Every structure is written in structure tokens, then in C-alpha cells.
Amino acid sequence: MEEQVMLTEKGNATVAGGGRVSGTCHLHPGHHYVFLLPLLADLLEDGFGEHPFYHCLVAEVPKEHQSPEGHSVVGFAMYYFTYDPWIGKLLYLEDFFVMSDYRGFGIGSEILKNLSQVAMKCRCSSMHFLVAEWNEPSINFYKRRGASDLSSEEGWRLFKIDKEYLLKMAAEE
Amino acid sequence: MASVRIREAEEGDCGHILRLIRELAEYEKLSDQVKISEEALRADGFGENPSYRCLVAEVLPAPGEPQGPSVVGYGLYYFTYSTWKGRNVYLEDIYVTPEYRGTGGISSKIIQKVAQVALDQGCSQFRLAVLDWNHRAVALYKALGAQDLTETEGWHAFRFEGEAMRKLAGK
Numbered sequence: 001m002e003e004q005v006m007l008t009e010k011g012n013a014t015v016a017g018g019g020r021v022s023g024t025c026h027l028h029p030g031h032h033y034v035f036l037l038p039l040l041a042d043l044l045e046d047g048f049g050e051h052p053f054y055h056c057l058v059a060e061v062p063k064e065h066q067s068p069e070g071h072s073v074v075g076f077a078m079y080y081f082t083y084d085p086w087i088g089k090l091l092y093l094e095d096f097f098v099m100s101d102y103r104g105f106g107i108g109s110e111i112l113k114n115l116s117q118v119a120m121k122c123r124c125s126s127m128h129f130l131v132a133e134w135n136e137p138s139i140n141f142y143k144r145r146g147a148s149d150l151s152s153e154e155g156w157r158l159f160k161i162d163k164e165y166l167l168k169m170a171a172e173e
Numbered sequence: 174m175a176s177v178r179i180r181e182a183e184e185g186d187c188g189h190i191l192r193l194i195r196e197l198a199e200y201e202k203l204s205d206q207v208k209i210s211e212e213a214l215r216a217d218g219f220g221e222n223p224s225y226r227c228l229v230a231e232v233l234p235a236p237g238e239p240q241g242p243s244v245v246g247y248g249l250y251y252f253t254y255s256t257w258k259g260r261n262v263y264l265e266d267i268y269v270t271p272e273y274r275g276t277g278g279i280s281s282k283i284i285q286k287v288a289q290v291a292l293d294q295g296c297s298q299f300r301l302a303v304l305d306w307n308h309r310a311v312a313l314y315k316a317l318g319a320q321d322l323t324e325t326e327g328w329h330a331f332r333f334e335g336e337a338m339r340k341l342a343g344k
Contacts, residue, residue, distance in 0.1 A: 042259055043256065046254065046259065046260070051222055053252065053254045053259075053260060054254040054256075078254075078256055080253065080254050081224060082224075082251055082253065082263065082265070083217065083224045083225040083249070083251050083265060084265070085190075085194050085209065085214075085225075085249050085265065085266050086194065086198065086206055086207045086208060086209060087208050087209060088208075088209055088213055088217060088224075089217065089224050092253065094253070094254060094255065094256070095256055112341055113341055113342060113343060115341075116333065116338050116339075116341035116342035117342045117343075119338065119342075120338070120339070120342050120344070125334060125335075126332050126333060126334030126335070126338060127332065127333045127334075127338060128330065128331070128332050129330075129331050129332075130328045130329065130330060130331065131328075131329055131331050132326065132327045132328060132329070133327035133328075133329050134327055142331055142333075145333070145337065145340075145341060146333060146336070146337025146338075146340060146341070147331045147332060147333050147337065148331065148332050148334075149329050149330075149331055150329070150330040150331065150332055151323055151328075151329035151330050152329065154304065155304045155305035155306060156302045156303070156304060156305075156323075156330045157302065157303050157304075157305055157311075157321050157322075157323040157324065158300065158301075158302055158321075158322045158323050158328050158330060159300065159301050159302065159303055159314055159319040159320065159321055159322060160298055160299070160300045160319065160320055160322055161288070161298065161299040161300075161301075161314070161317060161318055161319045161320075162297075162298060162318065162320075163292075163297050163298065164318070165288075165317060165318025165319070166288040166291055166292050166296075166299055167292065168318065169284065169285045169288040169289075169317060169318075170285065170288055170289045170292055172285065
């Protein structure tokens, strides 16, 4: 199966937006399409304009291995570039998913391999990403491949400030 | 009495920004980890497709004082992307030189300006990372409404680098 999986870079081609992107949306089980549909236009504009905000790799299987619903895109990784002022550009892996029926065939590993090659080609010194501490299978997957948990090892905590507080701050100026 | 203003960094500020980056690293006893050069900072921040944006805090001397303005702090940020929510702002570095801390709330002013950028760009969220021993910073951010996602949602930051990344790439 591994040899037949094609990883394609979603480049600047005018993709048949509906088909591909809806395939990507399908990979979030449990979401309601009606809720996601308004985002399709944004995803298209944000990822395929002149200065894309993100990049995407998709894992595509040949017709004979399509899912029962007829989907050939069975995995994806969404990434963009961030910056470490001490070193320079980094690759940030935002989303990484393989449909459950297609796991255990090395698709995830192949996606990671592609990503690390992109990182090296773009002169990024490292790849960063988040993992939930309860997600044991993912933690093992990454640690087996040499990833470090910076939160545990160095004490990093991720914080967020929501819009209502941004508005408060801006109003105080 | 000197006043402080927060403004967008210009290419000519890169020397000052690098000086402050090194100051921060020195303070953390990690100065040998700063590999970046002034040219790289210029190219990465002020080329056609910048990898980061930066604000600088500048002290303006009182009228009559001989010296010119000086850069005493910076806030370096960039845009991230969520497939569910779109663009966010991520504050990567914020630093104020020790003599100018504690008075005038320069850090808060920098964060405020970054928050304004976030709103102007239609961002719904602003994120940053803090070290757990940095209680002062944690207190500052919480006072501004920040929530600790590592605590509430269990998110951990992971990294592949150096040898591990080369191995993944099959090199």
C-alpha cells in the first residue's frame, strides 16, 4: 500500500476547489459540513493566493483503495513557517491527520518525511508542533522518531488571549 | 523627562534588535545559542515576504538632552493559521532592557500594540509561550486576560531538530 500512496504538494494551481477542499474537510470526523462550508472559501483564498498563509500536503490513494464514500485523499498535513529570533525560520506543523482505516501503513511516516525534506529545503533548522499530553499514541509516534517535548523538558507553557481581551487592551490605549 | 514610544521596526533597527536578542540570551546564560546575524534579520524581516514583524520601544530624550532616541525593548511576532479559525498572531519574543523595566509599563504597551495589529488583521486570537518559572511574565499575561492552554487543555510543545530531523528526511 505504501508504494501506491502519492503525496502531492497543494501548490498554486487553481485547484478544483470544491472537490479537493471538501475532501480535506471530510477528514475531520464528527464535524458538520454546514458549519464548515463557509470556511471553504477562506481556506482557498488563504492557502492559494500570492502569499499563502499556510501550505498543505495531501496523501492520495489510487481509485481501487478509495474509501467507501469515494474519497481518495486519506491524510493531510497543514504547515506554515514561523521564526526563532536566535536561529531563523522554522517549519510549524499545525494539522496532521490520517483517516483511521488508513493508519498502520506508513502514511504518517511518509508525510513526516516529506515535511522534514521541505523544512531542510527551506533552510528551517527545526519543525515545531503541539501534542496534547493525553494523546499517548501521537506522543509515542513522535518520540520514537526523535522529537523532544519542550513543555516537559524546558517548562514551556502555551498561552492564548481571546478577542474580548484584545479589544479591552486596544481600548485602553 | 524621557518618554517612550512603541513603533514598527525599520530595517535600520536590526542592529539594535540583535543587540537586545543577545542581551536576553546572555541573561538566560544561553548566548552561545544565538546563531543569527544582522543580515539574516534584515533579509528575513524586511524582504518581499517577511518571516516576522517587529515592534521596538524607543526612549525619546527630553528636549535639550544631547543624545538621540535609543531602542530599549522589542516585541517580535508573526502570523499563524488555524484551519478552524484562520489567522492568529503569535508573539515570539518580548524583551525590555533591565534599566527600563518596572516603570512606564513598556512590556504592556508592546503587547497592547501587538493586540491592535491582531485586531486590525482580523485575528481572533493572540498566542504566546512562557516558561513556567517566569512568574512575573505569567502574572503579566494573566492580568491581560491570557489563559494557560497547557494547564487547561494539556498542550505540549514538541520539536524535531538537528540529527532527528535529518534522519526523518532520510539524509
